[in-house]
Amino acid sequence: MKFFAFLILLCNLLSGQNKTVLIDDFEDLSKWTIYKSDGAELKFSSVKGVNGNCIKIDYNFKYGTGYCGIQRKLDLNLPRDYRFSFLLKASSPNNNFEIKFLDETKENVWWMNNRNFEFPSDWEKFLVRKRNIQFAWGPAQNKDLNHISYIEFTIASFTGGSGTIYLDELTFEEIVDTIQSELKIFPTELKVLLDNDEKSSFLTAKKEFSFTVDFGKLFEPGGLKIIWGDNSRKNLTLFESSDSINWTKVLEVNGISKRFSYFQFKNVETRFLKFNISSQRSFKINEIKFFDYQFSESRNNIFFDWASSNYSKFLPEYFSRKASYWTVTGMIDDDKEALIDINGMIEVDKNSFSILPFIEKENKIFAYKDFSIQLKLLDDYLPFPVVEWNSKDIKLKIQTFSWGIPFKSNKLFIEYELINPSRKKVNGKIHFALLPFQVNPYYQFLNNPGGVSKIDSIKVVNNGFIINGNKLSYNFTELSKHRFDFFRNDVISALVEKNFDSENYSNNQDGLNSGLISFTYRLTPGDTIKLRFIYDYYQSFNSTPDKKEFDEYFEQEKTKYLNFWKSILNKTEITGSEQIEKLFKIVKSNLAYILINKDGYGIQPGSRSYERSWIRDGSLTSTALLRFGFNYEVKNFIRWYGKHIYENGKVPCVVDKRGPDPVDEHDSHGEFLYLLYTYFEFTKDTSLLREYFPVIKKIVHHIDSLVHLRKSKEYLSDSLSPFYGLMPESISHEGYSAKPMHSFWDNFFTLRGLNDATNISFILNEQESYNEFQKIKTDFQTNLSNSIIKTIKKHKIDYIPGCVELGDYDPTSTSIAYFPCNTSYILPEFELKNTFDKYFDFIFQRESQNDFVNFTPYEIRNINSFLFQGQKERAFKLLNFMLKYQRPANWNHWAEVVWRDSSTPEFIGDMPHTWVGSDFINAFRNMFLYEDEIDSSFKLLMGFSESYLNHQNYFELKNLQSVSGPLNMKIKKVNENQIDIELNGELTLNGWKIYIYNPLDRPVKKVLVNGKETNQFDNNRIEVTEFPAIITIKGQ
Structure with missing residues (x-):
């Protein structure tokens, strides 16, 4: 049966005939297989259909999110134009209904994605035209769909729930081109209506008027514009026909009284359109314009056309x-x-x-x-x-x-x-x-x-x-x-x-x-x-x-x-120059935007495009909140997100009103562990750690099970050894959506999470888990370090790569090794430094290049990299670059994507995008205070500039939250060679030390701490082991 159907198809394609071929009548379901995500259920069966039997698909999204569907082999070369069709009915809530086409590798996917689809309750014919099919994802360089190896029908959660879908009579049809015909109108004296001149007009001689337009062949009009010559009330009825004998009503509107009328048609294929118009008096028509099928694809098209007028x-x-x-x-x-x-x-x-x-x-x-x-x-x-x-x-x-x-x-x-x-x-x-x-x-x-x-x-x-x-x-x-x-x-x-x-x-x-x-x-x-x-x-x-x-x-x-x-x-206050106070106002505005974008307990990076809660964004945004005293909001986020962690310890990458998303992004597990520990650092709340310790163990064990997938014998070979002991491939921070990769972003966060889980087990005196976690962490750290070195060698590069497979250059991704992961110590020094040397050269060369089109303000993260490398002047230059691209500047925020030409109408993510906002908050805070658990130090003023002093040569910071209590700081420039710094507040050292980075624009000559001279300094920083303290710094 299958061979016979394709034999007919082949013959039709060769002969040029426009005939429909049956691909699948769903009598034999053995050709179909099921695929589904975590938490999705699907089964299919054969039931009575339109002609014979059809396929019945029952689905259920247990957790509210996910996807599921059916797939079959389909070996089909595609002609120049074509369409698929099938019969569809359902008893289902609105969800995404996806018809997918895959190549032989199954890595490249084309689809027709019907988002928030309202399924018909009775049998309807569903068309998938060539123009409806778009490239979805995959590594293919050629995005054209020329051959289909597999076809899929997918239900992806939009509202979730459960439902039943019926499919029957899957067909394929080649569309044969016909000769373009001239548009005609009858009576012919009305041709003035088709002359593309909006000023010319036709005055009707009577109150009721009728005319017909002939497209000369079957045509699929997407819409119609009528420009009326007056505002008198008119009634319009429109009919379509393929033979000018049998007519079907398309629309009827009574009481039209404006100059520009627009109408859209969907799935209308006709040769003739008849217009019946009536009014209380004679009236004028200036112009009629027909649009092709594309006009019907969005209601926005009406207003694009209207905006081309003087309106x-x-x-x-x-x-x-x-x-x-x-x-x-x-x-x-x-x-x-x-x-x-x-x-x-x-x-x-x-x-x-x-x-x-x-x-x-x-x-x-x-x-x-x-x-x-x-x-x-x-x-x-x-x-x-x-x-x-x-x-x-x-x-x-x-x-x-x-x-x-x-x-x-x-x-x-x-x-x-x-x-x-x-x-x-x-x-x-x-x-x-x-x-x-x-x-x-x-x-x-x-x-x-x-x-x-x-x-x-x-x-x-x-x-x-x-x-x-x-x-x-x-x-x-x-x-x-x-x-x-x-x-x-x-x-x-x-x-x-x-x-x-x-x-x-x-x-x-x-x-x-x-x-x-x-x-x-x-x-x-x-x-x-x-x-x-x-x-x-x-x-x-x-x-x-x-x-x-x-x-x-x-x-x-x-x-x-x-x-x-x-x-x-205003829990934290800063007094200084207009420049630093403006920067701090941006911090405060973005704290507010974070709280506004947050829905319930869910921290979200936006209120429209990104109205979902990613653990990635949420963990780093929570860090920004904790650093400015918003502990309650972070605790609620942890509890809310923690409810959605899978039983096996998998941390979902994202959660929304439907539930957890099952897509693997292998940074998520480490990010949740990092969030828990960071919350503890600021609150010392061991009760939450104790409550979540069973979950922590599951997450660590899940990480370990994933890592073991890359420890089998084949990964000991030279060609695969860079993958050994890493987290498996994933789309990561969505940087590898085309094809999942072994991303170092994932692995940096995994190492950070394992380190934090180990610290948590020590704090809770869970000795057995501490020993286990310590071993897993140490082993993973060794494998990660080895992988980076081997990947550099494999690709012959002089920078830290983004992933193993590509050896790609992605400094903004690599920046998390500094903050928040604090894992830069495992990276080779030369390549690490060179990564950000190259980036610094790039950002300013980019602005002068004609092909500079856009960038993402996530690059703000690289301010941290420059600070940790002791390159604060570079950090200032990058900061000033980012400030130029706030749009609009006075509203103190960024979008996720910035286009060089501010008038470019292209996707910008969301606005304000508060993950970008939290990146700025964290970078700003690191300029003044960073807690480094590696060497047990408080690093102060890594990003301080004398330009932050006000006209009285004074700067003050009050009530800045730290992991050991609030910090106050006063800075006074006494003269060109001396700055005095006063530190006080509720901060406790507990064996930690303070490093104050040189705030002068010249080398340090002499330092006094609480009136006593000290030699614990160099030209870069000063070590202080007393608190509170008054530090006098004198320059050369």
Whole structure:
């Protein structure tokens, strides 16, 4: 049967006939095999289908995450164009439905990934066209799919749960090219509608009008644009036909009253389209434009096209294919976070609607592009973003914050302050558009795709709107308010065309509804009006039309919000130059962003694309939190994440609302051990160590079992000996997603984790485990050191490699050997130094090169490397380089990816990206204090510069948390050759010593500690064994 089917397929491909061939009728299921991740269950069986039997697939995600599917061999050379089809029905929650195609190696994968797929409950035909198939991953250099060796059907968790899927009649069809035909329209006098001239028009002679478009062959239109010549109400019905005899209705819209109409079609293949249009009077049509199938693939395409018109300034900037930037606001612990962009558009919640203001003066509408814009944070560090629109006669200040009890009464507060800075009266209107757009732009494709969102319902009520079930209230009496259905009219068209034809309630099924609130202002010189909104996330706010009560409540909550953040962000204080105080404000802002991005107990690097909890990000972000006194948050994160560790000791790489992700990233095990020990170092909480010690033993044993996979006899051979005793290959820190590798990043964290597990067993007096862990750690350290040396030799390189297989150069990855892993002592000195010498040369050569396109601010980690190498001037230069690429600078954060051209509309990860933020926090802290357990020392001022002294030649640091208590430090430059340093606080030495790195820009000549001269110094650092202490340093 199989041979016969492929014989037919071969004959058809050779003959050029466009025929469908049956690949699998699912009568014989022996060709199919199961694959699944940890925690996923799947079984299949044969049941009655559409024709004969079909395959029934039952799946269950025990832990909420994972993937599972079926695979079969399929030896198929592909023609120029083709499509697969199959019949599908299911009883299943929304999950990702993936159709995958693999080459013979199974390492290269192409797919059609239907994310958050809504499975049909009745049989439907599902098409997989060539254009739907994309390269997913693999080491292949040629990403074109020319031959299929295996086909897979995969269910990957999006919402999790369990379900049943039925498949039948898997077919393949070659698509034979046909000659391009000319587009025709009947009656022919309407050809003016197809002339690509938007100014030409056709005036109908009657109220009802019909015409037909002939594509000349079967065509798959993705959409349609109609440019109307007037705003009269029109009704449109559209029919399609392949033979001009039998017609099927495609769409029907009544009451169109705007100039630009857009419609999208999905899975429409036709030759003829018939337009039936009616109105109360004759009307004009200027132009009709058809789009190909690609237009239907995203609703963003509607607005890309619209933004090419003179309406562009009224739409979010990203629809003009220009990058947009934003920041986040939210309540600590809650999972509701709003975004505000650099133009003042506010997205109230993820995948939700946005509010964008417009100002009307002298009968003209002005948008953000008509103003100069300034950005800031309140007090330059608080998570209270401010966007100011400035012109000579009107100023608009936009600010927002969130406050309330998490998951109960949290609300979004928005204030628009209109100011008259001129010397004359200013009258006009301010319009607030409620738009089905996100601040998160379209090129942010991961997890929460950006661009167009949905307003499924918008209802006008007293003192506000009910939008998608939540109330938006405001403190003013509006001039008017409207709701719009995009296919009839919309808020942008209404403002520009001054046509407010609308309804009081909208529930458009496509979710493209919008709303408008208008207010009339009259401002004398210096006058101010504050227009305020409250968006209620949890239905807890009973809004009142009384403006005084509204404003009192608003101010009360704002005061609580600001007092809260000031109290928790100012535990540590720094006084010094404007330069160092600015750096510390960046630290405080990123501490706030970390807490805002955190949902519940889960520490997350972002609030949109990266709204998940990685142990990698979480452990290093926890380190930053601990160093500034946020112990409670870290303990909760440990307990929450620890619940998801597998029974065998495997630490999941990531956890989200669905549960633990089963994908192997072999840095995760060491990172959890490191996190536990680091928490103990700052809190001395042995109870948590004791509670988790059974888990610690499982993790160590799991590590040991993985390492033993690389200790078999074959790894003793010369060719494989660099792999001996390492952790197995993984995608690691996602640096090897194309193909898993034996990553030294994984192994550095493994060594760090084993060292910390050994220390924990010693602290808990678990002698048997201590002896076992010590042996595992020592053996692993030896094998890791040997592997690095052998890999360097194998690839003939002069730097520390990123992985064994490639010998690749990745200094930002290697930097973790310094911090946090503190394992640089096992690395060959020359290659280690050369790794960062090469990097320093590279970063500044890169800026001058034409092919410099982008970089990741994870490179901030290399500040640590330069500090530990005693190269603080290099650290300063790298720091200044990174500060140049904060976008926007006044909001004190970075994205995960920075594009050289700030207008480039490409993926940036998330913003603010708080793993990058925590990298900065940790680097900043290491500049002033680092606890080194290798030589039992507190290293102070490794990154101090005399430029950090203020105009009085003074610097002070108060209440900096250390593993032995808070530290205070005062530095006074007495003259050009003398600096005095005072150390005090609650820090206890407990046998440790203090190293103070030379803060002078010249060699040290003389040192006094507590009035006594000491000779325990060189030109690099001074050893101090007393605390508190006053140190006098005199230079040569």
